[in-house]
Amino acid sequence: MRQTLREEETRGLVEALGSECAFVKTVHIRNPSPSHLFSSGILDNIRQELEQSRCELFVVDGNLTPIQQRNLERYLSCKVIDRTGLILEIFGLRARTKAGRLQVETARLAYERSRLVRTWTHLERQRGGRGFIAGPGETQIESDRRMIDGALLRLKKQLSEVERTRNVQRSDRKSRDLPVIALVGYTNAGKSTLFNALSSANVFAKDMPFATLDPTIRAIELDSNHKAAFVDTVGFITDLPTSLIESFKGTLEEAVEADIILHVHDASSPDVYQQSEDVIEILDSLEKMVGTTLPPILDVWNKIDRLDEAERESLEARGEDPLTGRERVFISATTGKGLEELKSSIKTIIYRHTQSYVIRFDTNSGKVRSWLYRNTEVFDIEDDADSMQTTATVRLDARAFGQLNSRFSDVVISKA
Numbered sequence: 001m002r003q004t005l006r007e008e009e010t011r012g013l014v015e016a017l018g019s020e021c022a023f024v025k026t027v028h029i030r031n032p033s034p035s036h037l038f039s040s041g042i043l044d045n046i047r048q049e050l051e052q053s054r055c056e057l058f059v060v061d062g063n064l065t066p067i068q069q070r071n072l073e074r075y076l077s078c079k080v081i082d083r084t085g086l087i088l089e090i091f092g093l094r095a096r097t098k099a100g101r102l103q104v105e106t107a108r109l110a111y112e113r114s115r116l117v118r119t120w121t122h123l124e125r126q127r128g129g130r131g132f133i134a135g136p137g138e139t140q141i142e143s144d145r146r147m148i149d150g151a152l153l154r155l156k157k158q159l160s161e162v163e164r165t166r167n168v169q170r171s172d173r174k175s176r177d178l179p180v181i182a183l184v185g186y187t188n189a190g191k192s193t194l195f196n197a198l199s200s201a202n203v204f205a206k207d208m209p210f211a212t213l214d215p216t217i218r219a220i221e222l223d224s225n226h227k228a229a230f231v232d233t234v235g236f237i238t239d240l241p242t243s244l245i246e247s248f249k250g251t252l253e254e255a256v257e258a259d260i261i262l263h264v265h266d267a268s269s270p271d272v273y274q275q276s277e278d279v280i281e282i283l284d285s286l287e288k289m290v291g292t293t294l295p296p297i298l299d300v301w302n303k304i305d306r307l308d309e310a311e312r313e314s315l316e317a318r319g320e321d322p323l324t325g326r327e328r329v330f331i332s333a334t335t336g337k338g339l340e341e342l343k344s345s346i347k348t349i350i351y352r353h354t355q356s357y358v359i360r361f362d363t364n365s366g367k368v369r370s371w372l373y374r375n376t377e378v379f380d381i382e383d384d385a386d387s388m389q390t391t392a393t394v395r396l397d398a399r400a401f402g403q404l405n406s407r408f409s410d411v412v413i414s415k416a
Contacts, residue, residue, distance in 0.1 A: 005271045006238075009237075010024055017086065022049075023053060025049070027042055029042075036075065037072070038072075046076065050076055050078060056079060057079045058079070063083065063084065064080070066115045069081075085111065088108050092104050092108065109152050112148065178219070178228060180257070181229065181258060181261075181350075183233060184263055184264070185263055185265065186265075186276075188235065189235065189265060190333050191233075194262075194333035195232040196333075199230050217230065217232075217254075226351075233254060233255055236278060238278045240278075252286050256295070257292070260295055260349050261295055261297045262346075263297050264302050266302060267302060267306070267307060268304075276321075276323055298327065298328075298346065298349060299327070300329050301331070329345050351395065353397055354396060354397045355395065355397075356415070356416035357393070357401070358392070358414050358416050359392045359404075359411055360389055360391050360411065361412070363383050368408050368411060371404070372394055375403070376394040376400055378393070378394050
């Protein structure tokens with residue numbers, strides 16, 4: 001079953017590149033060849049199928065060494081890329097923002113630097129000198145490596161500027177006491193569809209891998225009193241190369257720095273638990289890389305509209321997620337089923353450290369009243385015409401409590 005799903009995923013990746021997939025074939029390799037990966041017999045079969053299908057590109061769903069890639073291209077007489085190269089190509093097509101393009105280019109150059117092999121020794125230049133021993137000068141490969149190193153240095157400087165801007169924006173959201181909700185999940189789990197459903201945005205959402213690459217942030221209303229910043233991130237995938245995680249560290253930090261992570265699962269996928277493990281593994285790696293503890297995670301099981309009644313009942317009867325033991329919410333981002341329950345669960349987690357208070361202030365103080373409605377959850381508010389005092393019952397977290405105290409020193413605050 002796992003093999004078939006991996007084949008389908010590979011086909012989807014090729015098609016996401018805009019290419020027509022002629023065939024997908026699983027090959028078992030007992031003793032990988034250092035020079036070609038495959039044995040000569042397997043290579044002959046592959047070459048025959050490529051010629052019959054008139055293929056111009058051969059994708060190896062795994063990692064190739066630079067030597068293997070070069071030798072395969074010579075033997076098969078077509079372009080050859082491995083899994084990392086394929087994902088990089090897709091990322092290059094999907095990147096729209098400056099940050100996205102910089103991140104893709106950084107990852108691509110780092111990948112290409114590792115691909116440099118000694119194929120240009122005939123281009124060696126003799127080093128000039130005054131009677132010193134003349135030897136091989138700088139080879140083409142050394143020159144290319146030096147050029148790539150220079151380009152990588154420039155790109156990383158530009159990325160640092162982008163990250164500074166992103167950090168300022170992140171600080172601005174925190175200063176406005178706006179909770180941040182980050183979407184993560186396996187690619188094609190329906191994150192962008194959910195993002196659109198909750199934020200009324202028009203983010204590109206399609207049934208294909210990596211439909212979303214650049215992080216998108218929108219404000220959403222959890223209810224009439226509560227707003228939050230909603231962040232859609234790049235989809236995860238099995239064997240996502242470490243170099244890509246490092247290059248997209250800034251983008252993925254949006255998830256780590258959020259107040260809550262929504263881990264979106266494709267409930268209709270027969271491989272949903274394996275995909276969940278892949279996402280958890282990447283989140284753990286990101287946590288170590290950034291050095292920040294992950295925020296609370298809510299498991300959101302999407303696409304339940306694709307299940308029949310018996311499957312839905314069986315899934316919902318299990319309650320907590322069997323992998324993590326966390327609460328999970330069952331929704332359909334397409335039909336809207338379960339979205340209100342999802343919002344309720346989000347509020348419960350975000351405002352878990354809040355306390356109910358009774359606030360008393362001058363009835364004529366419109367600024368206090370306005371601030372309470374903007375920054376707190378108001379349960380009840382009453383005006384006393386005789387005393388000209390207003391009594392409000394609200395819910396505050398520690399930060400809002402401090403802001404209320406510092407802004408309006410004349411209000412009287414007591415626990416409800």
